[in-house]
Amino acid sequence: xxxxxxxxxxxxxxxxxxxxxxxxxxxxxxxxxxxxxxxxxxxxxxxxxxxxxxxxxxxxxxxxxxxxxxxxxxxxxxxxxxxxxxxxxxxxxxxxxxxxxxxxxxxxxxxxxxxxxxxxxxxxxxxxxxxxxxxxxxxxxxxxxxxxxxxxxxxxxxxxxxxxxxxxxxxxxxxxxxxxxxxxxxxxxxxxxxxxxxxxxxxxxxxxxxxxxxxxxxxxxxxxxxxxxxxxxxxxxxxxxxxxxxxxxxxxxxxxxxxxxxxxxxxxxxxxxxxxxxxxxx
Numbered sequence: 001x002x003x004x005x006x007x008x009x010x011x012x013x014x015x016x017x018x019x020x021x022x023x024x025x026x027x028x029x030x031x032x033x034x035x036x037x038x039x040x041x042x043x044x045x046x047x048x049x050x051x052x053x054x055x056x057x058x059x060x061x062x063x064x065x066x067x068x069x070x071x072x073x074x075x076x077x078x079x080x081x082x083x084x085x086x087x088x089x090x091x092x093x094x095x096x097x098x099x100x101x102x103x104x105x106x107x108x109x110x111x112x113x114x115x116x117x118x119x120x121x122x123x124x125x126x127x128x129x130x131x132x133x134x135x136x137x138x139x140x141x142x143x144x145x146x147x148x149x150x151x152x153x154x155x156x157x158x159x160x161x162x163x164x165x166x167x168x169x170x171x172x173x174x175x176x177x178x179x180x181x182x183x184x185x186x187x188x189x190x191x192x193x194x195x196x197x198x199x200x201x202x203x204x205x206x207x208x209x210x211x212x213x214x215x216x217x218x219x220x221x222x223x224x225x226x227x228x229x230x231x232x233x234x235x236x237x238x239x240x241x242x243x244x245x246x247x248x249x250x251x252x253x254x255x256x257x258x259x260x261x262x263x264x265x266x267x268x269x270x271x272x273x274x275x276x277x278x279x280x281x282x
Contacts, residue, residue, distance in 0.1 A: 001247040015190035053162040054093035058139075060166055061087045061127075062173035064148065065269070067212040068120030075125065075216035075228035077267050078117050081178040086170070087127055088157055091139040100132040102160045105144045107152035107174075113142040116153050122208075125216075125231035141150040150174040181236070185266045187275035196257020197266050205236040212236070215268035217246060222260045222279050229264075250279065 024226035061083045070076025079085060086105060088207050103113040115122050115130035122130035124141060146155075155166040155174060166174075187199040203213045215232040234242040248262070261281040265272060 020132040021046050022147065027078060039266060055098055055159060055162060055165065056091040057088060057157060057164040058091055059089040059142065060170050061212060062170055063087060063233070064178065066143070067118060067125040067214065069122055069228060069243055070118050072119070073226045073228065074218045075231065075267070076118055077216050077269065079171060079212055082148055085146045086174070088142050088144070089127065089129055089140065090142060092131070092139055094201065095132065095137050098159055100142060103157065104145065105155055106158050107146065107150055107155040111144045112145055113144055117140065119141060126233065129228045149177045175219065179205055179208050179209050180207040181211070181213050182206050183268060185273045187264055187277055190278040190280050192280045193250050193252060195250055197262060199246045199275060201232060201244045201266060202241060203234055203236055204241040205238050208238050210237045213268065218265040220263040222235050222262055
């Protein structure tokens with residue numbers, strides 16, 4: 001199989017919490033990238049391996065939104081300014097005794113676990129497979145949708161016979177009001193075969209609250225019908241900016257393509273911005 005492209009994801013400034021990639025190629029172009037080579041520095045808000053009643057809580061992360069599939073071949077961003085997600089990664093000795101529906105978060109109310117977000121079928125970018133899914137029966141993530149900001153002074157993961165109280169870092173994020181961002185998305189208007197398409201997302205936190213930006217990147221063309229390329233997660237302090245780069249090497253000529261263009265679709269909140277890159281012939 002010929003190698004037809006190379007993708008590089010980089011985060012610049014502030015803190016990159018995560019950058020995950022996926023691809024859904026057309027029949028004549030299968031991806032050859034190794035996701036382990038990509039940047040994926042997911043900083044947890046709470047972590048440990050506390051085992052109680054056969055359940056280990058391995059990681060607790062707080063996200064204002066999450067990224068998963070919204071169609072079989074594209075990413076969407078799920079959430080809103082009035083709610084947020086706690087993603088808890090667990091490992092369970094006896095899954096039959098602790099099904100996903102037996103977990104809840106107790107705070108200013110009771111919030112049940114879900115493994116059904118978007119059309120991901122139990123997949124979340126940055127977190128992989130949900131607990132209880134086929135192939136992940138004994139470990140995986142559970143998601144909980146909580147109000148934003150959380151008014152409660154405490155939040156606790158509960159299941160039959162035991163519980164795990166969230167730490168201070170997770171609570172600090174849960175209690176933050178929603179942040180406001182100014183987003184720029186830049187890409188070249190045209191490139192030639194042999195060159196690299198570099199697209200840059202620049203996020204400025206325009207509010208007085210530290211926040212986390214969550215976005216998703218999808219790609220169309222020149223040899224991809226439609227593909228979910230990346231989840232973008234940037235921690236941006238108040239008044240500061242952070243940038244994230246996507247690079248795609250154009251290693252071949254595309255005269256055989258009826259429409260030799262690349263379209264990059266950036267999604268965040270309710271926004272959707274597209275940049276088109278013409279592939280020039282030599």
